[in-house]
Amino acid sequence: MDMSKRPTEASAPAPRYRQVADALRAAIDAGRLADNEALPSERELTEQHQVSRDTIRKAVRLLEDHGLVYSDHGRGTFVAPALVRRMSRYIDGFSEDTRQRGGVPSQRILNLEFSPATMAIAQLLQLESGHPLTRVRRVRLTNGVPIGLHDAYFPLPPGVKLALQEVERARSLYQLLMERAGFAPVEAVENLFAASADAEEARLLGVPEGAPLLVCERITLSERREPIEYCLMKYVSSYRYSARITQSSRLA
């Protein structure tokens, strides 16, 4: 019997290019490679890791996509400066972001309700108006201080219901939805703009009425690019949304 394939999850070993990428990332994180320092050449890495050059290139490409290194034709590949390295956005950003910036994230659930989709939200989620949705309103806090309001709407599979308790206990709402409802976000689109806090928002966030808020609207998409969640987030002015923009290797 060949036991090399474990039946349980996480059985498959990471592909070699990811192993190489992880090794390089570790070297960068540990400071063994300084900002703007050159990595070994691709041909050297080929020998060090005993894989083909193409595999090395895939590893480097992965790191480059994440903003950890950059390659210059004819010169070499270099460690990206920390300013760039720190930038990266993930799908359930808040908890991760906060931790990454050295803060302690927490949340307070305002309410968990089951409400039919309005026309506006039905349109966004490509459902018929009135389709039953679950709505979760939360205050997000950093080090105990209110930073943002999240208002999420999503359909649950028939028969699945969320209890307030589980939502409160969950480390991440997305994690919970993954386990309970097969929620599998792989991509999201966001629109950001500024607005003023109304009386309720001001009260919940501990800011004066009319204070400026950063509003982030998000539509989350499944693997098949079906919209599976709409979320409206409002942040106080001390919150920073970070982004990294790369040149559009223009297509025609």
Place this chain on the structure above:
Amino acid sequence: MDMSKRPTEASAPAPRYRQVADALRAAIDAGRLADNEALPSERELTEQHQVSRDTIRKAVRLLEDHGLVYSDHGRGTFVAPALVRRMSRYIDGFSEDTRQRGGVPSQRILNLEFSPATMAIAQLLQLESGHPLTRVRRVRLTNGVPIGLHDAYFPLPPGVKLALQEVERARSLYQLLMERAGFAPVEAVENLFAASADAEEARLLGVPEGAPLLVCERITLSERREPIEYCLMKYVSSYRYSARITQSSRLA
């Protein structure tokens, strides 16, 4: 004499994977491939374009990075829904963004001055405090309506000076800086947050004092990842900043 290599710019033919990507993009733009419709398989494309499968894969990867298609292991590659396809950010976003949304962009230069770097800006640009900088303040308009204020700071090479006229006439400030000063941005990092309009900002943007503004701070980086510009942008609440977030194909 081999004339196949033109000495002038734009001589090199695009690599084949980009030609393939352009062809696919054209098919999508023209509507010959609908949202979520499957592309031909990689092996079919190999025959259609007479290139190796690896080259096809590079083309598809390029399109995927730009949010035009997505690939699912074992199923196929599909056209991304328009919602996602429309999202993409470029480095000199404003004019492009505005045009893409069907508006007519314009600008009004408030002033062009030469001022020594403050400590804060010197730090960001990695210069010594007091280093001579050029500062350009502009109002950005869409269809003649003020939408944002841009305040850009950058060092110019010794001897180079910008005239107000050229800045006013230029189609794009970045374009001008490229030609006149070898300015070559390839990447940028941005921080977004909300703030209230002060009296001057309110006057310039035609909004009440205290109105909420979307603030975007940007540091632009050269090919070698040296900071070459700091820009502070403030937008009225009707302005939308769009972003596309992809799952962090997690490293380690």
Place this chain on the structure above:
DNA sequence: TAGTGGTCTAGACCACTCG
């Protein structure tokens, strides 16, 4: 089981940078 995308190889040659 057939078809898809994902990984990997071992070469080759080109394009660019810099001393």
Place this chain on the structure above:
DNA sequence: GAGTGGTCTAGACCACTAG
């Protein structure tokens, strides 16, 4: 000219999806 990354090939096998 020596060294770097960029493009490209023609295969091979694996992992996943779906009828």
